[in-house]
Amino acid sequence: MDEEWFRKDYERAVDLMNFVRRHGTMSQLEADFISEVLQRFNRLLDTRGPNEAKRSIDVRRSRSSVDGLATQPSYNPGEMDYQLQRFINVRDDGTSESTTPHEQRLERFRKLVHAVSFSLRARKAARNRKAASASEPQSEEVFNLLRFINSWHDFNVFALSTVSGGNELELTATAVFHEHNLFEIFSLDVTKTVNYFHAVSKHYRKNPYHNSVHATDVLQSTHVLITSGLGEFLSDLEKLAVLLAAMVHDIGHLGYNNPFLVDTKHDLALRYNDQSVNEHYHACLAFQIMHEDPSCDLTSSLTENQSKMLRKIVVDIVLKTDMAVHFTMLNSFTEYLDNYGANVEEWDEEGRTLARAMIVHTADLTNVSRPTHLATQWGTRVVDEMWRQGDEEKRIGKALSPLCDRETTSVASAQVGFSNFIVKPLLEQVGRVMDVGFLNSGVDAYVAHYEAELAKEQATDKK
């Protein structure tokens, strides 16, 4: 790079940013120019490191312009926001020289979280023509909640959702990808990756249960299961696929189960010939997003073979989240454990495929093992969604599906049954691969809670 030219372009960009800050408008041409300079700056940062990058420019002079620009109502979202935030953060680089590697990693994490929250808020501000939401404290709270990204007990997805203004999925995904070093390993384009996370999040509907908070919960559960021993056999590419599958596994869910869609001859049931209708739709949507918009193509840095493999694995896992195949899957999993032992490395390809799907399927069913104050929120939500389906069935004069009648089904009885007959037998087999003590104690507390509720309900019934 020609340093002298870079400096000139850079100064022009800073002047332009100052102008934009004062007048609040920016043409596409100007936005493209600033964006290009910032990208060149990022390349400088990558090749020469923060100190040399700092020497080439006047960081102090630019900081206020960038900060100001970021809160402009006419701020142009797109590729620029992430570049901008990285640029703002350079001022802090080099100050952590004396800290431990752990602290440095935490600091990098903090910056990443701030960058992504910033980018999301800037996007929202641009859409709403309102800059007020782009204030700093919010991302600090987000960061404090995301520090528990590796914890089963302390990660509070509901709090994260509130504090981040509904951006929990993209923030958690960024944190989880960071934990597994996926950005570095696959040289993922951060902007495209975050765009993809954002698009996925927006495609989740506002159902009581099957929404982006559930997707976030399953994603973080999958992450904890992987790191607790259930994913020891996974290659990096498989890890990427499993986490992606967790994130998209219910995308676009309409709030109705498969039998309902089939019975009502819903468009989706016709499209997928009544076969795992919801799951086919989720898998389809997940890939449609990246194919239809190149700025959301998270796979752009992967080789063709890696992309093919990733797609194959994600589709397979998502299709296997259909509860209709639960018992078949659990039986096969048990057989593999009986015949080949607990080390999945020694299983054949079919077994390996099954073991990958079991991780996300387990994560999808174990919110009952979270601390009771969180788990019960899921319990209430899932039953609420079923009741809504029941209401719709009543409205169209259809027989009510099991557990969907709000007159006769209680949350407590539904949850005790689900925990005892589905979750506990599942954990028994999963427990042959990893230590499931923390999951068992959670589900035990959950069952105890709802058994007490059930006893109360029965006592009032008798009166």
Ligand SMILES: [Zn+2]
């Ligand atoms: Zn799910």
